[in-house]
Amino acid sequence: DTGVSQNPRHKITKRGQNVTFRCDPISEHNRLYWYRQTLGQGPEFLTYFQNEAQLEKSRLLSDRFSAERPKGSFSTLEIQRTEQGDSAMYLCASSGRQVPQGTDTQYFGPGTRLTVL
Amino acid sequence: DQQVKQNSPSLSVQEGRISILNCDYTNSMFDYFLWYKKYPAEGPTFLISISSIKDKNEDGRFTVFLNKSAKHLSLHIVPSQPGDSAVYFCAARRGYNTDKLIFGTGTRLQVFP
Numbered sequence: 001d002t003g004v005s006q007n008p009r010h011k012i013t014k015r016g017q018n019v020t021f022r023c024d025p026i027s028e029h030n031r032l033y034w035y036r037q038t039l040g041q042g043p044e045f046l047t048y049f050q051n052e053a054q055l056e057k058s059r060l061l062s063d064r065f066s067a068e069r070p071k072g073s074f075s076t077l078e079i080q081r082t083e084q085g086d087s088a089m090y091l092c093a094s095s096g097r098q099v100p101q102g103t104d105t106q107y108f109g110p111g112t113r114l115t116v117l
Numbered sequence: 118d119q120q121v122k123q124n125s126p127s128l129s130v131q132e133g134r135i136s137i138l139n140c141d142y143t144n145s146m147f148d149y150f151l152w153y154k155k156y157p158a159e160g161p162t163f164l165i166s167i168s169s170i171k172d173k174n175e176d177g178r179f180t181v182f183l184n185k186s187a188k189h190l191s192l193h194i195v196p197s198q199p200g201d202s203a204v205y206f207c208a209a210r211r212g213y214n215t216d217k218l219i220f221g222t223g224t225r226l227q228v229f230p
Contacts, residue, residue, distance in 0.1 A: 004160070031216060042121075042206050042220030043161065056215060091160055095216070105151065106218060108160035 002026060004109035006092050012115045013082055020078045021112045025094030032075050033106055034067055035091040036060065043091055049075060082116045089113050120144045121209050123221035130228050136194040138224050140207030143188065147209040151218065152181060152192045154203045161206060165192070197228045 005024045013019050025032045031050050035043035046065070047057045051072035061067075064082075069075040079086055089111045095104035122141045130136045138152075148169040153161035167174040167181045167190070174181050180193045194201055204225050208218040 006160075033216070033218075035218075040222065042208070042222050043218075045217040045219070048216055056217060058217075093160075104216065105163050105166060106216075107163060108153070110158075110160045 004092055004094050004107055006090075006109040006112050008112060009110060010113045010115075012117065014117050015084060016081055018078065018080045019082060019114065020076055021090055021092075021114075022074060022076050023092030023094075023109060024074045025092070026096070026107060029094035029096040029107075030072070031095045031104065031106075032069055033093040033095075034075070034077050035093065035108075037089040037091060037111070038087075046077075079114075082114075084116045087114055087116045119222075120147075121207055121219050121221040123205075123207055123224050125224050126222070127225040127227070130197045130226065132199055132228055132230050133196045136192075136197045136201065136226055136228065138192040138194075138205050138207075138226065140190050140192075140221055141188060142190075142209050144209070144211060144219075145188070146211045147219075149210040150181070150183060150190055151208045151210075152179075153206045153208060153220075154201075155206060155223070156203050164205075194226075197226075199228050199230065202226055202228050 007022045033048040034046040037043045049069040064080045067077045091111045093106040093108045095106045151166040152164040155161045165176050165179045183190045204223045206223045207221040
């Protein structure tokens, strides 16, 4: 399967613990995105990378959140000192540069569902 | 500030008929629009997109219409099939300086026999 993969699929943690999620994009894609989705809402943008450079971060991404893409391939999203409000589905997407410029389609992975007790 | 709105939380359509899902937006700087379908416990799946320079794009049973003056787009599915039952999200991107997508809250489509 050559789609976007995410691990783990589910994570249950206690408040105050740190968690880390991994995303492996489609192999030829140079852009990688993180979104968060809560019940009854659409996905909300968190951050994105072009290769290893983090180009944009949402105000939703508090200091407790950090994302990396060290070699421009897979990415990790870490949440420190988790809070119950962090419970959500964390989605990763990737895209590659296509013609015409600026019309890249983002392809999503299955998501990681986080539950903070 | 909800810049992309899907005002119908749910829609029920008989198999074989047309499904029309609507989306309104407020930001005139949006230049690219996409529709995604989402099944439970899966990530969104890309369906179809349209650039702001067009007013229609068609792909098989799916057609997206864009009315820029009304800041409105719609997704038509014809004929509707039971496998189309899912949550549909409209998304928009603002210009070439950012790749982030802004999503609506989704419309749950149910296609019954």
